[in-house]
Amino acid sequence: MLSIVVAVHNQLGHNQLFLEGITRYTAGPYEVIVIDNHSSDGSAEFFERNGCRVIRHSRNLCYPESMNAGSKVAKGDWLCHINNDQ
Numbered sequence: 001m002l003s004i005v006v007a008v009h010n011q012l013g014h015n016q017l018f019l020e021g022i023t024r025y026t027a028g029p030y031e032v033i034v035i036d037n038h039s040s041d042g043s044a045e046f047f048e049r050n051g052c053r054v055i056r057h058s059r060n061l062c063y064p065e066s067m068n069a070g071s072k073v074a075k076g077d078w079l080c081h082i083n084n085d086q
Contacts, residue, residue, distance in 0.1 A: 002030040003076030007066035035066040
C-alpha cells in the first residue's frame with residue numbers, strides 16, 4: 001500500500017483538485033493522510049468526507065513538522081510526501 005502525506009492550510013478549491021487527481025490517477029491500494037494546519041475554509045471537513053485521514057493542528061506547522069506528523073501514522077509499505085503548494 002502507498003501512503004500519501006500532504007499538508008494543507010486553507011485553499012479548498014486547490015485541495016479539491018488535488019484529491020480529484022489522486023483518486024483519478026493513483027492505481028492500487030493507497031491512503032491519503034492530510035495534515036491540516038489550522039484551516040478555516042472547510043478543507044479538513046472536505047478531506048474527511050472523502051475518506052482521508054485528517055490530523056488537525058491548532059497552528060500552521062512548517063513543512064518538515066507536517067511531514068513528520070503524517071509519517072508517524074502512515075501504514076503503507078511506500079511513503080510519498082506531496083508538496084501541495086501552488
